Amino acid sequence: MNAPVHPHALSTAELQALDSAHFLHPFTDHKGLAAKGARVITHADDIYVWDSEGKKILDAMSGLWCVNAGYGRKELADVAHAQMMKLPFYNSFFQTTNEPAVRLAARLAELAPAVDGRRFQHVFFSSSGSESNDTNVRMARRYWDLMGQPQRKVIISRHNAYHGSTMAGASLGGMSAMHAQGDLPIPNITHIQQPYYYELAEPGESQDAFGLRAARWLEDKILEIGPEKVAAFIAEPVQGAGGVIIPPATYWPEIQRIVDKYGILLISDEVICAFGRLGHWFAYEKFGYKPDLVTFAKAVTSGYIPLGGVLVGDRVAQVLIDKGGEFNHGYTYSGHPVACAVALANLDIMERENLPGRVRDDVGPYLAEVFEQFKSHPLVGDAETCGFVAGLVLVQDKATRKAFPEDWAVGMMCRAHCFGNGLVMRAVGDRMIIAPPLTMTRAQIDEMAVLIKKALDLTLQELQSQGKF
């Protein structure tokens, strides 16, 4: 297609045609998308986005788990503008630094709570969650090299985890569809089963008993490999992209006991869970465990500009700094001044409006009450929340927890009804999930609940009309 690109003059159809002619989207079947055309999102405010046909949509996914402070924050745009005029870019490779990056590193070190005296005083910056997890792999292995245990290379992760889409990120992740493309995982990365109570508990097994059993899969794996070969265990506090899988309360303390016993590093991937999402600045604080490395990205800037990084705990930082010499790793945009300035302003907003606190004490508990009511819907097998993430599982038989046949794509059916009624809710298989902006009010939670209920009812009707329910 040779049409000139005049952004203001293009119709929806023209944009869609150019889109399918030139733009390869992430995680997309392009033939399928070209046949129906991408939805063009034009602008956003508060918790809503609008498409090019003027349709208003309540964004219960915060973009992609990132717009924690909500859309339309002029002060973030103003800060980006001012920083671009002052210093739009400079690298931090060659013994140079810049004020926003320094201030942000110090600010994050201050925000990250110490657990049992274990502190985070250092930050390594990247531009995304994937790059941050690649950093973790290299840093964990470098740490063990410097500790004189270079044979400690294996990183243990979990099935159905999501840790990014680079070679290391996708390898750490536990998505078989991703492993199937590109010869993954890379060597020395292995997986254990996830702590998904609803699907994996034995009949009659309590949440607590299941949590302990699931954590002990880690110990089994460490013993199978040989503890002297294991570098680290990486996990999301609550699995996000895997479908909002919330572990039982016994899980994390037992994981901590096991990593301590064998001396292996613990990596908490908080790309989704940090910055108020679970009602705390960092999720390890909520669950009370003691990671050595913490991955962050997304909401550090509320998604307004790409930024990610790793909080590096004293255990690793001291070895890297004292014994390490040069760590041959880094990115052009590590410590990008504009991204760091926006992050600082975003953290100001979160602090001023007490967004983590309101999730913890006010709107989070209210969301939990609202979700509890969905349990009585005929399609809903279970409904759970943790802070401001939530999931509903759609099942064929509530009593036996029997799932729908995969090829009925019931989750996608429900998602289409959500979109149709002006709601973004994501489907992971038949788990329907949300992660709304942390600014959402109680009235907006009610508004969202009406839309979810409507989508569930329409899905039920569609299944009934097809004789499937």
Ligand code: PMP
């Ligand atoms: N880790 C987790 C837990 C994530 O949820 C994601 C993205 N959804 C990533 C890593 C990868 O982040 P990015 O897409 O910014 O590379």
